[in-house]
Amino acid sequence: MEMSKPQKYTARVSDKYFLTENEKFVYLKFELVLPDRIEYKAGQYVSIKINEVGERRSYSIASTSSDNHGFHLIVEVVGEGKGSNFLKNLEIGQEIEALAPMGQFVIKETSKKMLFVATGSGIVPIWSMINDLLINKKETRQMRLHWGMRNEEDLFFVDDLNQLSQEHPNFVFDIVLSKPSEEWDLCNGHVQDCLRRDFSSGLNDWEAYVCGRPEIVIEIVNTLSELKMNPENIYHEKF
Numbered sequence: 001m002e003m004s005k006p007q008k009y010t011a012r013v014s015d016k017y018f019l020t021e022n023e024k025f026v027y028l029k030f031e032l033v034l035p036d037r038i039e040y041k042a043g044q045y046v047s048i049k050i051n052e053v054g055e056r057r058s059y060s061i062a063s064t065s066s067d068n069h070g071f072h073l074i075v076e077v078v079g080e081g082k083g084s085n086f087l088k089n090l091e092i093g094q095e096i097e098a099l100a101p102m103g104q105f106v107i108k109e110t111s112k113k114m115l116f117v118a119t120g121s122g123i124v125p126i127w128s129m130i131n132d133l134l135i136n137k138k139e140t141r142q143m144r145l146h147w148g149m150r151n152e153e154d155l156f157f158v159d160d161l162n163q164l165s166q167e168h169p170n171f172v173f174d175i176v177l178s179k180p181s182e183e184w185d186l187c188n189g190h191v192q193d194c195l196r197r198d199f200s201s202g203l204n205d206w207e208a209y210v211c212g213r214p215e216i217v218i219e220i221v222n223t224l225s226e227l228k229m230n231p232e233n234i235y236h237e238k239f
Contacts, residue, residue, distance in 0.1 A: 003106075004039045006047075009098045011070060013090050019156035024077055025121070026088050027062070031070040033095060040065050040101030042132035043125040043209075043237070046073070049097040050086040057083030058102070058239070060125040060211075064132040071100065076121040105211070105237040107133065112207040112233060113142040117191055117220050119212035120154075123147055125237060126211055127157065134168045145173040146198075148191035148212075151180060174198070191216075192223040199227050207233035214238040 011030035019025040032038060045060045063072035077084045090096070107114075107129055114133075116126045126145065133139035149155055161173050176187045176194045187194040206229055210220050217238045224234055 004101055006099045006102050009100055010034045010095055011098055012095050013092050016092060022153050024154055025156055026075050028073045028087060037068050041106040042128040043106040044101040044103040046098045046100040047102055050083050062124050062128055064128055064136055066136050074124045110207060115206050115208040116145040117210045119148040119191060119216050122211035134164055134171060140170055143171045146191050146194060148176040150178055192219055195223055202228040204228045210236040
């Protein structure tokens with residue numbers, strides 16, 4: 001699968017808003033200034049220069065390649081995190097320097113059913129993949145998403161996921177909360193628990209795309225192997 005080589009871009013903030021009331025996740029839209037076109041694949045990321053010293057941080061692209069005039073990011077604001085606070089504080093019209101596209105976490109050309117597993121902001125590249133497959137590529141293979149979050153206050157895109165599942169019968173999703181309220185009546189605990197619940201008969205005819213923090217990704221990959229998924233069919237991104 002041929003990948004575009006990374007190059008340096010100047011991009012301008014065209015829109016910015018919080019996805020959650022607790023302001024934990026911020027959505028940023030960037031339009032390209034120079035060059036003014038970009039080619040990338042769903043699942044890839046950009047490396048952004050965050051200060052004059054030259055420090056950089058990497059963020060998965062949330063948009064799909066159907067928009068080649070720019071890219072969108074979803075940033076989890078983390079305490080004193082240099083990268084997330086740099087992006088959170090950007091104003092509309094400000095410019096940044098980015099290297100893109102980067103990464104090999106992209107959809108493979110197979111005929112297997114697709115399982116997507118994300119925790120926290122690991123949903124970002126997978127969100128891009130699912131939208132690209134369903135909307136741009138008209139994918140008809142069976143697709144399922146398991147997304148683990150901490151609680152209801154951190155959730156976003158739920159209405160969008162519901163709409164995708166209604167418009168595309170081959171797509172089903174499950175949200176798993178580790179610290180839900182008493183009103184939550186869907187799957188709770190860890191994503192691995194719900195994978196064991198839903199796929200007790202095994203996953204030997206599936207492939208998986210997994211994204212999350214390194215220690216969680218390792219646990220999920222081990223669980224998928226327990227469920228008879230061929231390790232060669234498990235693709236993952238750690239951050």
